Amino acid sequence: MSKTAAKPLAEQAIVQAAHSPAQLHFRTLRVDTPFQPRIDALMKTNDWYDWGGYRAPASLWDEELEYFAIRSQAALFDISPMVKYRIEGPDAESFLNRLTLRDVAKLKPGRVHYTAWCDDAGHVLDDGTLFRLTETRFRLCCQERHLPWLLDSAIGFNVTVTEETEAIAALALQGPTSFAILREAGFAGVERLKIFDLAEFPHDGGSVVISRTGFTGDLGYELFVPADLALSLWDRLWQAGELRGIRAIGYTALNRARLEAGLIVANADFVTAEHAIRADRLRMPDEIGLGFMVDLEKGHFNGRRVIAQARSKDTLQHVLVGLEIEGNIPAEHAIVYHRQKKEVGLVSAAIWSPMAKRNIALASLQRPYGDTATDDLWVEIYAMRELKYERLMKRAKVVARPFIKLDRRTASPPAEF
Amino acid sequence: MKTWDAIVIGAGHNGLVNACYLQRAGLDVLVVEKNDWIGGAATSRSLTPGFLYSNCSYVCSLFRPEIMRDLELPRFGLQVISYEGGAVFTRDGDYLANYRDHHAHRREFARFSARDAEAYGRYARDVTRQCRFIQPLLMRTAPDPTSFRPRDIGELIYLGKKFAGLGATEMADTLRFWTMSISDFLDEYFETDVIKANFALSGIIGTALGPMSPGTAYVLLHHYMGEVDGSVGAWGYARGGMGAVTKALADSFRASGGTIRTGAEVEQVLVKNGKARGLVLAGGEEVHGKLVVSNADVKRTFLKLVEEKELPDAFLRRVKNFKMRGSSGKVNIALDSLPEFPALPKDSPCYRGDMHFTDSVERMERGYDDWKAGRWSADPFLDMMMPTMLDPTMAPPGKHFMSCFVQYCPPKVEGSDWTDADRDAFAETVVSQIADYSPGFRDRIVHMEVRTPRELEAEVGLTEGNIFQGELTFDQLLFNRPVPGYAQYRSPIDGLYICGSSTHPGGGVMGAPGRNAAHEILRDLSRPTKHMSPAHDVI
Ligand SMILES: Cc1cc2nc3c(=O)[nH]c(=O)nc-3n(C[C@H](O)[C@H](O)[C@H](O)COP(=O)(O)OP(=O)(O)OC[C@H]3O[C@@H](n4cnc5c(N)ncnc54)[C@H](O)[C@@H]3O)c2cc1C
Numbered sequence: 001m002s003k004t005a006a007k008p009l010a011e012q013a014i015v016q017a018a019h020s021p022a023q024l025h026f027r028t029l030r031v032d033t034p035f036q037p038r039i040d041a042l043m044k045t046n047d048w049y050d051w052g053g054y055r056a057p058a059s060l061w062d063e064e065l066e067y068f069a070i071r072s073q074a075a076l077f078d079i080s081p082m083v084k085y086r087i088e089g090p091d092a093e094s095f096l097n098r099l100t101l102r103d104v105a106k107l108k109p110g111r112v113h114y115t116a117w118c119d120d121a122g123h124v125l126d127d128g129t130l131f132r133l134t135e136t137r138f139r140l141c142c143q144e145r146h147l148p149w150l151l152d153s154a155i156g157f158n159v160t161v162t163e164e165t166e167a168i169a170a171l172a173l174q175g176p177t178s179f180a181i182l183r184e185a186g187f188a189g190v191e192r193l194k195i196f197d198l199a200e201f202p203h204d205g206g207s208v209v210i211s212r213t214g215f216t217g218d219l220g221y222e223l224f225v226p227a228d229l230a231l232s233l234w235d236r237l238w239q240a241g242e243l244r245g246i247r248a249i250g251y252t253a254l255n256r257a258r259l260e261a262g263l264i265v266a267n268a269d270f271v272t273a274e275h276a277i278r279a280d281r282l283r284m285p286d287e288i289g290l291g292f293m294v295d296l297e298k299g300h301f302n303g304r305r306v307i308a309q310a311r312s313k314d315t316l317q318h319v320l321v322g323l324e325i326e327g328n329i330p331a332e333h334a335i336v337y338h339r340q341k342k343e344v345g346l347v348s349a350a351i352w353s354p355m356a357k358r359n360i361a362l363a364s365l366q367r368p369y370g371d372t373a374t375d376d377l378w379v380e381i382y383a384m385r386e387l388k389y390e391r392l393m394k395r396a397k398v399v400a401r402p403f404i405k406l407d408r409r410t411a412s413p414p415a416e417f
Numbered sequence: 418m419k420t421w422d423a424i425v426i427g428a429g430h431n432g433l434v435n436a437c438y439l440q441r442a443g444l445d446v447l448v449v450e451k452n453d454w455i456g457g458a459a460t461s462r463s464l465t466p467g468f469l470y471s472n473c474s475y476v477c478s479l480f481r482p483e484i485m486r487d488l489e490l491p492r493f494g495l496q497v498i499s500y501e502g503g504a505v506f507t508r509d510g511d512y513l514a515n516y517r518d519h520h521a522h523r524r525e526f527a528r529f530s531a532r533d534a535e536a537y538g539r540y541a542r543d544v545t546r547q548c549r550f551i552q553p554l555l556m557r558t559a560p561d562p563t564s565f566r567p568r569d570i571g572e573l574i575y576l577g578k579k580f581a582g583l584g585a586t587e588m589a590d591t592l593r594f595w596t597m598s599i600s601d602f603l604d605e606y607f608e609t610d611v612i613k614a615n616f617a618l619s620g621i622i623g624t625a626l627g628p629m630s631p632g633t634a635y636v637l638l639h640h641y642m643g644e645v646d647g648s649v650g651a652w653g654y655a656r657g658g659m660g661a662v663t664k665a666l667a668d669s670f671r672a673s674g675g676t677i678r679t680g681a682e683v684e685q686v687l688v689k690n691g692k693a694r695g696l697v698l699a700g701g702e703e704v705h706g707k708l709v710v711s712n713a714d715v716k717r718t719f720l721k722l723v724e725e726k727e728l729p730d731a732f733l734r735r736v737k738n739f740k741m742r743g744s745s746g747k748v749n750i751a752l753d754s755l756p757e758f759p760a761l762p763k764d765s766p767c768y769r770g771d772m773h774f775t776d777s778v779e780r781m782e783r784g785y786d787d788w789k790a791g792r793w794s795a796d797p798f799l800d801m802m803m804p805t806m807l808d809p810t811m812a813p814p815g816k817h818f819m820s821c822f823v824q825y826c827p828p829k830v831e832g833s834d835w836t837d838a839d840r841d842a843f844a845e846t847v848v849s850q851i852a853d854y855s856p857g858f859r860d861r862i863v864h865m866e867v868r869t870p871r872e873l874e875a876e877v878g879l880t881e882g883n884i885f886q887g888e889l890t891f892d893q894l895l896f897n898r899p900v901p902g903y904a905q906y907r908s909p910i911d912g913l914y915i916c917g918s919s920t921h922p923g924g925g926v927m928g929a930p931g932r933n934a935a936h937e938i939l940r941d942l943s944r945p946t947k948h949m950s951p952a953h954d955v956i
Binding site: 022026031144145163274275 | 511516518519521523525528532535538539542545546549582583584587762764765766
């Protein structure tokens with residue numbers, strides 16, 4: 001009698017002829033975006049960073065001057081690594097209404113809004129921009145990956161969700177001459193785009209979606225094309241921008257601009273719910289300054305009940321605020337104190353703002369500090385100077401965001417520069 | 418005749434950890450080991466010229482860094498090296514790799530499922546949360562819920578507070594996690610067979626349960642709660658094989674004045690008036706000690722080394738019923754050249770990691786079915802690796818030591834004892850599985866050591882060959898390990914302690930049982946424990 005069951009597989013070499021490119025991805029741990037040939041050609045600092053597994057420029061030639069390019073001319077920034085989902089189908093609107101905080105019924109085709117979504121406990125999973133391309137087709141752009149969440153949430157809706165991060169290349173063109181460059185590049189009708197409008201324009205035998213959106217608080221646009229049209233789009237903009245000071249920039253410069261605009265970054269200014277290992281790091285929209293998005297009137301959405309309850313029972317624990325800090329030393333990751341004694345929070349991002357000529361910061365505070373108790377707040381800055389910490393205790397004032405407001409951002413028609 | 422302050426039965430890693438701490442507290446300690454070598458299930462032996470095997474355990478992660486530091490193990494040569502990912506081969510000629518790089522990991526999963534690629538984040542978060550809950554419990558004596566001593570109440574409150582600190586949903590998750598099957602747990606995150614199989618293996622290793630058996634999710638946790646230098650969940654090789662751990666412990670022990678006797682099998686614990694007084698060795702030699710600590714498993718200790726009449730009935734019954742069914746075997750192979758796995762690109766980092774051939778949870782479960790019927794799995798699950806890809810000390814250049822952990826393998830074959838012919842047939846099952854994926858594999862074999870539960874029991878003394886000195890199910894953990902009321906390393910016999918993997922927090926090369934037992938002993942002796950670092954903070 002055999003002491004072991006029949007062997008299911010005859011001994012035979014399991015051989016695979018050749019390895020597919022997909023299998024060989026391990027050879028390149030940081031991949032290129034479709035724009036990489038152009039960025040590589042302009043790269044002088046070799047200052048790369050890892051953005052979602054992509055080799056992305058932290059700076060290209062001079063991080064300070066790159067910032068000024070945003071504010072004075074036009075800056076081209078590759079946003080292809082941003083995570084993108086296509087959401088399509090007859091129920092797309094009702095699905096997204098169920099998923100996100102804002103009322104998607106109010107988002108007309110050809111419009112974009114900034115939104116966020118929560119888990120069932122009302123904790124923010126991510127924030128992002130929702131583009132309504134047609135009545136039934138949307139694009140959701142965000143920092144983190146959410147396919148399982150989106151697919152599970154879509155059960156029962158007639159809608160398809162497709163991850164399209166690699167398939168769609170994207171650029172941000174930001175700065176005072178950005179409109180003039182697009183017009184120069186021949187995107188007829190682009191002057192009609194008001195802030196948060198989008199439209200499709202012909203490009204190189206296909207089309208490009210241009211929206212008047214951005215992450216800088218300045219006049220600016222974002223452009224989305226299929227990956228194979230990426231390089232021709234870059235060239236088209238670059239040519240058109242030659243006489244209008246177009247420059248390519250990296251994230252360090254962009255980050256300064258976004259801070260002046262008072263915008264938050266997921267997993268930098270708050271921890272997204274699917275990444276928070278420690279339960280006390282979870283945040284509700286009202287705790288990270290996104291309360292304005294919550295539309296309790298629109299009908300049911302994920303987290304609605306808990307959010308409403310936290311508001312009515314006054315159980316919100318945190319608040320995200322803008323701070324203006326005395327002096328000029330950036331307070332990045334400094335501890336915030338009340339009366340210089342009681343620890344009440346942490347600065348998540350801070351810079352000296354060239355546009356506001358102020359020392360600005362975003363901070364998460366423990367309520368009531370920053371909410372109803374805004375007096376007598378201090379920030380403890382450890383400034384490393386030649387191997388010694390200069391310890392500074394500086395007064396901080398809660399101020400409204402954005403820290404700067406530029407008329408050219410919203411002017412319609414947009415200005416020449 | 419000399420009376421030792423303490424005698425430790427067994428030079429397994431826990432016995433040695435225990436002995437080191439006692440010796441460093443100023444006790445005069447003797448370790449007696451039945452084998453001619455030390456290490457128990459953490460040993461490296463050369464059985465063919467030029468090659469060193471990790472004969473039993475083969476990878477290191479659980480060993481507590483606090484112990485390594487306290488006992489100066491780096492000074493005595495211990496080095497643990499992280500290794501790179503690994504692969505599960507699929508039957509269609511492809512494979513699923515695990516890469517250390519987060520994005521490569523995602524891209525690899527995306528080859529199989531876009532959804533699963535993005536599910537890993539939440540999975541890792543949830544497992545990490547559970548690890549953070551359990552980690553601080555490892556280096557603490559479990560509370561005895563039946564006692565009303567302030568210390569036990571304090572520990573219970575600590576446990577309760579940690580639990581309460583979880584929040585309602587997490588609390589429910591934790592309870593579910595500790596009791597559910599690894600298969601059900603993974604179904605909540607992933608949809609692809611091979612991806613689930615990839616994670617499920619940690620849920621069954623060393624366990625006489627299938628991936629669909631309740632309780633296996635916790636076993637996964639037991640394999641994730643370790644670390645290599647702060648990298649939680651990472652596994653590494655001890656340079657020189659797992660024997661390097663026990664060699665460093667033995668050297669540390671001797672350097673602080675301790676004595677080890679090998680080739681000295683204990684036949685009986687001397688008990689007089691309910692108190693342990695020493696041992697009788699095979700051959701009749703008596704060795705006297707003020708107290709005795711057993712590193713042998715709980716069944717061997719109380720059913721073989723102590724006369725039944727010395728023990729209360731209820732205790733005896735519990736010990737007899739303690740589950741430690743053997744479920745695993747091990748095949749160690751010396752290879753004269755690097756085997757090729759054509760499915761893998763030649764430069765794949767998977768060669769430096771662990772390799773598996775079981776590409777679905779279903780196949781694992783079928784393998785378990787064989788075990789239940791008293792047979793080794795016809796289509797076994799292998800955890801296979803070549804430490805010599807990273808460790809130059811175990812084989813000559815270009816040659817390799819391959820370690821294959823094999824599951825499932827029963828303590829008896831259809832109710833009968835293992836025969837040599839059974840053992841050879843078992844080895845053949847393993848080799849042929851590897852050869853399916855590696856043409857020419859057989860021709861590279863120089864030497865093989867085949868270990869079924871029979872060999873594990875005979876050599877290491879693991880009853881039924883259970884690798885953890887007792888199964889890691891919830892009913893046998895914390896204050897229930899090994900026996901309720903005796904989870905604090907003491908026994909019904911005064912002066913007889915247990916310090917092996919049968920005790921909290923359980924099996925694996927972890928050192929925590931040996932350390933915690935030393936803490937209790939020193940407490941009973943009112944000796945200081947300042948030389949014992951508390952557990953590192955989990956922040
Ligand atoms: C095949 C196998 C693979 C494993 N793989 C891993 C792995 O990769 N990683 C991991 O962390 N864990 C692994 N484990 C588990 C781990 O090795 C054990 O849980 C651990 O080593 C047990 O250590 P211990 O000190 O508690 O007991 P043991 O190592 O069992 O030590 C007991 C000692 O007591 C001695 N002894 C017993 N009876 C007597 C007597 N009467 N007289 C004198 N001496 C006696 C024995 O010879 C032995 O030396 C594996 C185990 C096995 C068997």
